[in-house]
Amino acid sequence: MDIDDDDFLTLLETNFIGRESDLQAISKAWNYQRIFGIFGIRSVGKSRLVQEFLSRYITDVIILQVDLKQFANISALYSYLCIQLGIRTEYNAHESDRWVQHIVKELMHRNGENFVIVFDNTEDFQEVTSTAARDMFLSLSWNIIKRCINVKVIITSTTNVKFTEKTFFSYTLEPLSLIDSSTLLRSVAPGINFGEYEDAIVTLSDGLPLLILMIGSELKNNDEMTPCHMVQCLQTSRLKTLSDTLYPKEDRIADVYKDFIDRLSLKYRECLIVLDYIPGSFNADQCKQIIDVDTEAMVKFKTIKPLLDRHVLDRDSATRRFNIQGILRECLKSYYTVKDLPEVRARYSKIFTAVMVNISSRLGTSEYTEAVAEFTIEYPNLQKLLTDVKYTTQDTYHFFIKVATDCTALVNNFMAGDGEVFYQGCMEIADMYGKDKDRANIHIAVGSFYTNIKCHLEQGADNYNSAIDAFEKHGKSLQLATAYQGKGWNLLMQGKNLEAIKVLKTALDMANSSGTEYQLIALLALNSLGVTNVVLGRFDEAEKYHFGALKGRKKIQGKTHPLVGACLNDIGIMYYQKGDWHKALKYYEAGLDIKRKNQTPVRSLVNSLSNTANMYSETGDSTKAIQLLNEALAILNKEKLSPRASFALIYDTLGKVNRQDENLTAAEDMFQKALDIREEISIEHVTYLESLVHLASIHKLQKRYKSCIQVSNKALRIKETIEKAMPQNPFAKECLECLAEVYKLLGSDDKYIETLEKLESELIRLERVYMEHGNGRDLLKVRKKMQIIKERLESISF
Structure with missing residues (x-):
């Protein structure tokens, strides 16, 4: 029986009691301060105070909540911030402070948007993770307030952070007063006759709101627990805490919470320990699966509700998801171990593999927006799934193989910081437990990663070759056709057009002679063959392939499918390159019209x-x-x-x-x-070189010759790196042409001659590349330019 969440439970959030002077102090400083540090002992209510302040006083801003307890390192924090801001991660930005600049630049460019970023529970990033992580986190906070006038930052921590900036507001949150503590206790345990023990309970609670809530819920839900017994329990816990010199003073209160966990029945305690294996929030179905309960209704009423009643769990009413209270997670990790950990890991892998595959399958559909929203919520859980690859057993390795093969685009585009390590782990487990086909599937995923994300095209090609070698032993298959298609696209990006055509035709022939499940591979191959032939100037061939792809997509996917619009756009590019601008505009507009009217992926529409x-x-x-x-x-x-x-x-x-x-x-x-x-x-991507050349050209037109020379030289310094990945690119040639013209205008004869000679060498290189790859159209253009440069150099020599 499935029970609607509204029928399952109606919970009234505990009223926010006390803290009025604290709220007023922050509010008074809000208009003239930029960064706020809210400090205090563990569980004193720092996070709840910030939540209440933002809900009461702050409107018309985007609030980014970042709980640093969820992140073990800078890479994870960086990836999460990118997800929250809706930007892609740089693959290797987390290896230096480039990630800070990436985030800061994005916030600076958000015109018309104001942000409040809440960095919650930052103490581990300051004390435990590493000195480098601490410095990077502080650098991020500092750079945001220095450079982003549209952003304010709130930091909560048990450890003070000191900034010399005048716009820094530091506030220490003290425990609740005795009066406010008593009011909160009575609100959570109405009808309880505290008698003479109320003052003792309030005093022993140390003014900690969560502890008061748990005390009240224990008295309300446990008929055997009287106020007298509660005083005795708290006194015992305090004596134990105060005698434990292994913990710093601010941490000793954790033992008090541990005693509340110990008072849970064995069943609830073991459920809580298992739930703690999920690092982020979770829904009722995920709870059911991880603790292995038969039905969702059972887990709601027999597990979740009792834990909510005892304030061990939080519930987010907007997302209908649950989470373990922060300090209780610390207790669970410090004092308890999961029984049958391999089995729990196996369940976790099964649960979140299904979640990841589901999200991934919807990213390219009309459910894109909903899928992204779900991914943002699930990110900590999915990141743990990727890192759990190191614990794989023979019983669970197939989950990770499925993620690698079915979620390649999701991992590559949104989790690239963990991607390479994840794929390496998948390769290792495929070697241990898998078959040749498993390894080959991983090679396809890695080939895509290196080709489309890192732009390491040779490594991408090597992985596609490994996949092809493995799959060919087993005969024709969809995976083999996919590998050939991927390799063909890789070769196209390298400018190896003749090789690309040969490989793509292999993929096409294989798809055309097979079943309907190969149809999409056939269409991709047709598109790629069209693009390659356009590059070669073989417009009749290109037209055949592009219109073949268009016809196939209309037949299979319908006349208004977004990919039909993409085909029309490719045909527009073909006519543009051919010089028929009228037809090019016609097809561009037709493709754009289809994409506008349908749920087209953003990149394609743009x-x-x-x-x-x-x-x-x-x-x-x-x-x-x-x-x-x-x-x-x-x-x-x-x-x-x-x-x-x-x-x-x-x-x-x-x-x-x-x-x-x-x-x-x-x-x-x-x-x-x-x-x-x-x-x-990526500074190793050809588009970066392209932008440098475009900027240099503008500086030349503005007669800012010094700037033009500086930007051009910057471009030429990365010329060889880019040529290794994409030898056919023309941007170094364009850069040298621009630079030569500037030196001529400046009357720098020696530099002018030197640049012309470099340009001649670059044209010779391009001639060799175009000859090797069969690019007759561009070969003709290069040779004409070579003749012009040769004549210029000869005229100067006389």
């Missing part, structure tokens, strides 16, 4: 808006172009997890439009914004 805007700009309608680009920015700003690369793309296109209109100041601003984002994502 790509169409950018392409169409660029086309309008080149045909002289910059007003229409800017309207489309502003529409794209509005869409991205609304997204919880909007892709940062898409922001960079739109800023870059806005730069081109403004450059076309000779609005150089606006163009510079847009190109700089695109550059900042691309630098955050």
Whole structure:
């Protein structure tokens, strides 16, 4: 029997009692202070005070709640902040202080949005984790208040944090007064006759709100517990606590809470210990599964409600999820161990593998927004799932293989900081417990990770090759076709177009000769073959593949499916490269119209808006172009997890439009914004080099020649790194052309000649690449440019 949550339980939140002077002190400082430190002993009510203050006094701001108890390291904290802000993680940003700059820049760019960031329970990051973690956390807080005028920060901790900044407000929260303690006790235990023991109970509670709530609930729910007995229990706990010199003074109160956990029945105590294995919040169904109860109704009434009544659990009425009170988690970790831990881990793996697969499957659908919201809530639990790969047994390894194979995009795009370690763990367990096919599936996931996230294309290709070698031993399969398709795309990105065509045709032939489950691979292969042939200038071939993909998608997915819109956009790119701008605009608009009317993934919609805007700009309608680009920015700003690369793309296109209109100041601003984002994502990606070249070109047009030279040299310093990943890219050539023109304008003859010689060498390199990869169209352009440069150098020599 399934029982609705509203029927299951109607809970009245405990009234907030006392603390009026504390609230007024914070409120008085709010308008002229930027960062607030709320300090005090454990369980004194710091978090609850902040919650009450924000609900009473703060409106029209975005509140980011970050409980640092959930995060074991900086990488986890960084990933969570990116999720909360709706941005992608930089793969290796957590390895230095780049992650701080990434977060700060994002907050700075949120025009019109005001934030309050609450860093709750920060003591471990200051005392336990590491000195480096402490310094990075403090650096983040400091940089936010120094550079983000739209952000205020609240820190709660048992350990004081000291900032010299005048805008820092430090406040020590004292325990509740005796009067307020007595009022709170009576509110939670109405009808209890305390008699002569009330003052003793209040005194022994030390003014700690959670302890008072637990005392009251114990008296209310346990008929055998009288006020007299409660006084005796508290006296015993206090004596034990005060004699335990192993704990710092501020930590000794944990023993008092331990005694309340001990007073739970064995059944409830063991359930609580098992629930603590879930690091974040959880719903009733997850609770049912982790403690292995038959029905959800049973777990609600037999487990959750009694724990809620005793204030051991919190309940979030908005999400209908539960969590263990913070200090009780500390007690559980310090004093108790999970019985049959391998079995609990197995249940955990099963539960959250299903959660992760479900979320992942919905990210590319009309349920995208709901899936992202769920992912944000589940993030601590899913991150633990990835890290639990190190505990895998033969009975559980298949869960992790499933995550790696079915959730590749989710891991790569939103959990990349843990991705490489996770995939390495999956490879190890596949070697231990799996078969060749398991290892091959992991190679496909790693191939995608290196190809699409890290842009380490050779490593990506190596993994695809390993997958192909393994799957070919077993004959034709969907996985083999997938590996060939992935390798073909990888080769395309490397500019190895002839190889890419051969591999993609293999994937296509395999898909065409197989069942309906191969249809999507066939369509991907057709799209990729179309793109590759456009690069080669083989427009007749490209047209055949692109229209074949369009026809197939309409047949399989319907005429208005978002991927039909993506096909139309690709056809627009084909006609643009061919020089038929009228047809290009026609197909761009048709694709954009479909994407607008359907639940299209944000990145795909933004790509169409950018392409169409660029086309309008080149045909002289910059007003229409800017309207489309502003529409794209509005869409991205609304997204919880909007892709940062898409922001960079739109800023870059806005730069081109403004450059076309000779609005150089606006163009510079847009190109700089695109550059900042691309630098955050990866300085080894070709788009970063592209942005440097675009910025240098604007500085040349502005006659800021010194800046142009500086930016150009920065671009040339990463030239070789980018060429290893994508040898066909033309941006070094464009950079050297810009630099040569500047030196000529400056009359620097030696530098001009030197740059022309470097440009000639770059053109020779590109000629070799285009010949090797069969790119006849670009080969012709390079050779024409080589002839011009050769003539210039010869004229100078005379």
